[in-house]
Amino acid sequence: MRENIARMGRYTLIRVVTLVLAVIVAVYLTVIIANMGGEMDKVKKSQIQFNVALEVYMNEANRGLPASVLKELVKERAEAEFRRLGLDQPFFPRRSFRYLTNALSLQLGRAEFMTSDAGSRQVRLILVERLPSTLILFATAQLLLFLLALFFALFLSRRYGSFLDRVTIALAPSSAAPGWFYGIFLILIFAFALRVLPDGGLMAAPPPPTMLARALSILEHLILPVTAILIGALFASIYAWRTFFLIYSSEDYVELAKAKGLSSQAIERRYILRPTMPPIITSFMLLAITMWMGQIVLEYVFKWPGIGQAYYQAVQVGDTPVIIGVIVIYGYLLAATVFLLDFVYAILDPRVRVGIGR
Amino acid sequence: MENWLTRLKGLRRYPSLAAGVLIIILFIGVSLYTVIAIPYSEGIRLWRGGPGVWDENPKNAQPIWFDLFTRDRLARTIIVTGEDTGITRVEPLTDDINLVEIVLPFKYNYDGFPRELILFTTVTFEASHMPVTVSWRTPDGRSITLQEDRLLRRGPASYYISQDIELIAQLGNRLPHDALFADPEEEDRPLRGDYEIVVQAELREGDELSAKLMVAGQVHGVAGTDHRRRDLMVALLWGAPIGLAFGVLAAVGAQLSTFVLAGIGTWFGGKTERIFQWVTQVNIILPMLPILIMIGYFYSRSIWVMLGLVIALNVFSASMFTYRAMFLQAKETPYFEAAQAYGAGNFRIIFRYLLPRIAPTLLPQFVLIVPTFVFLEATLAVLGLGDPRLPTWGKVMNDAYRAGALYKGYYYWIAQPAALLMMMGVGFALVGFALDRIFNPRLRTV
Numbered sequence: 001m002r003e004n005i006a007r008m009g010r011y012t013l014i015r016v017v018t019l020v021l022a023v024i025v026a027v028y029l030t031v032i033i034a035n036m037g038g039e040m041d042k043v044k045k046s047q048i049q050f051n052v053a054l055e056v057y058m059n060e061a062n063r064g065l066p067a068s069v070l071k072e073l074v075k076e077r078a079e080a081e082f083r084r085l086g087l088d089q090p091f092f093p094r095r096s097f098r099y100l101t102n103a104l105s106l107q108l109g110r111a112e113f114m115t116s117d118a119g120s121r122q123v124r125l126i127l128v129e130r131l132p133s134t135l136i137l138f139a140t141a142q143l144l145l146f147l148l149a150l151f152f153a154l155f156l157s158r159r160y161g162s163f164l165d166r167v168t169i170a171l172a173p174s175s176a177a178p179g180w181f182y183g184i185f186l187i188l189i190f191a192f193a194l195r196v197l198p199d200g201g202l203m204a205a206p207p208p209p210t211m212l213a214r215a216l217s218i219l220e221h222l223i224l225p226v227t228a229i230l231i232g233a234l235f236a237s238i239y240a241w242r243t244f245f246l247i248y249s250s251e252d253y254v255e256l257a258k259a260k261g262l263s264s265q266a267i268e269r270r271y272i273l274r275p276t277m278p279p280i281i282t283s284f285m286l287l288a289i290t291m292w293m294g295q296i297v298l299e300y301v302f303k304w305p306g307i308g309q310a311y312y313q314a315v316q317v318g319d320t321p322v323i324i325g326v327i328v329i330y331g332y333l334l335a336a337t338v339f340l341l342d343f344v345y346a347i348l349d350p351r352v353r354v355g356i357g358r
Numbered sequence: 359m360e361n362w363l364t365r366l367k368g369l370r371r372y373p374s375l376a377a378g379v380l381i382i383i384l385f386i387g388v389s390l391y392t393v394i395a396i397p398y399s400e401g402i403r404l405w406r407g408g409p410g411v412w413d414e415n416p417k418n419a420q421p422i423w424f425d426l427f428t429r430d431r432l433a434r435t436i437i438v439t440g441e442d443t444g445i446t447r448v449e450p451l452t453d454d455i456n457l458v459e460i461v462l463p464f465k466y467n468y469d470g471f472p473r474e475l476i477l478f479t480t481v482t483f484e485a486s487h488m489p490v491t492v493s494w495r496t497p498d499g500r501s502i503t504l505q506e507d508r509l510l511r512r513g514p515a516s517y518y519i520s521q522d523i524e525l526i527a528q529l530g531n532r533l534p535h536d537a538l539f540a541d542p543e544e545e546d547r548p549l550r551g552d553y554e555i556v557v558q559a560e561l562r563e564g565d566e567l568s569a570k571l572m573v574a575g576q577v578h579g580v581a582g583t584d585h586r587r588r589d590l591m592v593a594l595l596w597g598a599p600i601g602l603a604f605g606v607l608a609a610v611g612a613q614l615s616t617f618v619l620a621g622i623g624t625w626f627g628g629k630t631e632r633i634f635q636w637v638t639q640v641n642i643i644l645p646m647l648p649i650l651i652m653i654g655y656f657y658s659r660s661i662w663v664m665l666g667l668v669i670a671l672n673v674f675s676a677s678m679f680t681y682r683a684m685f686l687q688a689k690e691t692p693y694f695e696a697a698q699a700y701g702a703g704n705f706r707i708i709f710r711y712l713l714p715r716i717a718p719t720l721l722p723q724f725v726l727i728v729p730t731f732v733f734l735e736a737t738l739a740v741l742g743l744g745d746p747r748l749p750t751w752g753k754v755m756n757d758a759y760r761a762g763a764l765y766k767g768y769y770y771w772i773a774q775p776a777a778l779l780m781m782m783g784v785g786f787a788l789v790g791f792a793l794d795r796i797f798n799p800r801l802r803t804v
Binding site for chain 2: 180296
């Protein structure tokens with residue numbers, strides 16, 4: 001038992017180290033790209049220089065000063081500004097690493113252009129405002145997807161070859177298109193043609209006065225995006241998992257269990273679900289990861305005020321601190337998703353628990 | 359070889375495969391046609407537009423086949439040129455001045471109102487300005503002066519009748535293209551029959567005047583037009599080769615590299631394998647779409663740069679794990695030992711024995727991943743990161759989305775490229791799922 005715990009501890013440690021390294025790589029890559037490998041500094045510097053010069057030359061008090069003094073003044077003040085923003089130090093390696101460590105320790109700093117809805121320039125506050133809506137949408141969709149896919153996959157594996165089964169197989173190619181793609185059609189049909197559901201946003205405007213009404217409004221706004229995500233992934237998942245169940249239910253030990261006269265529920269739980277769970281969790285994990293990424297377009301299409309939208313806006317205006325902030329959050333969320341599912345995997349798969357498989 | 363043949367013979371049992379293959383062949387055919395009929399540079403030129411390219415197209419016209427679903431005959435675009443159907447009358451006023459009258463007649467037989475009226479004129483003359491009078495004659499004999507003594511400069515000019523504020527006021531605050539066509543007895547229906555627009559000017563000997571009228575239709579072209587008068591057909595056609603090329607190249611590049619690396623890693627084992635595994639685990643957590651978006655905004659939006667990036671980011675994709683499991687199983691078979699015994703080198707074994715052994719299982723995977731990349735291109739385009747020069751399906755959807763096509767009811771604008779994208783995706787998915795069942799016999803039995 002103690003050995004098991006030690007093994008699991010070691011396994012967990014390795015996973016955590018890998019994930020942390022992955023996050024570091026992702027964030028450092030972002031730091032470099034978002035600063036254009038240091039090129040962004042030049043842009044910022046000349047912008048500051050221009051602003052300072054404008055201020056100095058336009059200042060009534062400086063009128064009549066000789067040109068050389070004015071020039072000196074501009075230089076002095078611009079350099080002070082560079083020092084304040086740390087632009088006087090080279091991007092590689094000092095500052096890029098400082099960006100990295102700051103980002104990883106979630107000291108996200110101040111945004112250059114964007115503000116939070118409450119008016120703050122703090123990147124942390126901008127993102128904290130957006131995070132809940134992203135989590136609501138994503139968690140709802142993921143949970144529904146997992147449960148529905150599992151339920152239908154089991155259901156269909158019992159009714160192999162039935163009409164419903166065939167329909168699901170025929171529908172599996174629908175997952176070739178991503179969720180946002182179906183989102184556009186759903187908006188077209190339900191928001192514009194039938195006018196029964198809102199076309200986007202988090203809640204009705206103006207926000208309803210009571211808590212309950214607000215929650216209901218959010219729920220109403222969740223219907224279309226969640227449906228879009230589900231259509232984009234459900235049928236392929238059902239198809240793949242159904243196949244897993246079918247393969248495992250033709251194993252000899254299942255036949256034996258049947259011969260022993262165990263109830264079909266017990267067989268399903270103990271002999272089919274148990275061994276199929278690890279591969280299913282893995283496939284679900286990969287799906288979840290790709291869907292985290294797809295979140296940006298989905299939020300864009302549904303005008304959902306989440307992290308993805310914030311990221312998109314930040315990239316458009318070149319707001320480096322916000323970009324890095326979002327990638328850090330994404331990195332941590334992805335790593336957390338993977339770690340959590342990995343942990344579930346370890347619990348479900350006895351080979352991992354006792355350290356044979358790896 | 360025989361094994362493959364028998365497998366291929368089995369294909370007849372899969373109608374979905376045939377359907378998928380048919381769709382893909384269709385798209386390949388369309389792509390070939392497009393690349394030949396509208397060469398790359400021509401496609402770019404047409405899509406960029408500019409003066410003189412799409413002037414004679416209506417804005418946001420529905421596709422022509424919309425006519426089939428409506429009871430009314432929807433208006434089509436009518437273009438009347440002075441040279442072809444116009445009648446030019448010349449009446450001498452004084453010795454060297456003639457009153458020149460160009461009459462542009464046309465028949466209007468539709469149940470809907472046109473969307474816009476534009477009169478294009480070109481004048482060559484000595485003086486700096488030239489007064490021109492434009493008037494309108496309806497089938498029931500009414501005559502309306504649209505403009506009296508409008509001063510025209512030398513060269514080509516466009517008179518946007520639909521946007522003439524004075525005329526709108528004169529017609530009782532009604533849009534000219536509605537009011538000029540309306541039946542006086544039944545205001546909400548256009549009057550059918552022969553219309554005329556008359557352009558009059560006093561020209562000296564040697565001066566020239568030519569005129570052309572465009573009555574913009576409600577429907578235009580097989581695919582309709584967008585907000586910049588561009589024929590959507592260009593983009594719908596060019597979307598096929600670009601989507602195919604991007605999807606297939608990305609799939610080949612990404613999957614094949616992963617496949618080969620997985621083979622090498624598994625064969626050598628030990629450190630190489632551990633490093634590959636670790637890089638993969640890091641790589642699948644890299645946020646691919648955010649990185650692509652960032653590169654698109656900061657560096658380059660060229661579709662080929664994006665393609666290279668997509669491939670690079672997918673070299674160590676999650677398929678590495680799947681392939682590794684397969685290779686591990688295959689490695690156990692005794693003939694690898696035999697190959698080693700006769701002295702085959704590591705890479706000979708990998709490329710001649712190990713990879714070909716698993717290759718058939720790669721095929722369905724490879725086909726199934728194509729739509730992912732086709733839609734990735736569309737995803738980038740919808741976010742405004744499409745190639746700035748090439749017309750693609752995703753870019754049309756982006757244009758439509760930004761111009762509020764859903765809100766304004768221009769459904770064709772979004773639905774057509776979306777339907778094509780879907781068709782391409784489903785084509786590959788159908789083939790992929792069918793191949794999966796054929797090449798993985800374990801699935802066939804269940």
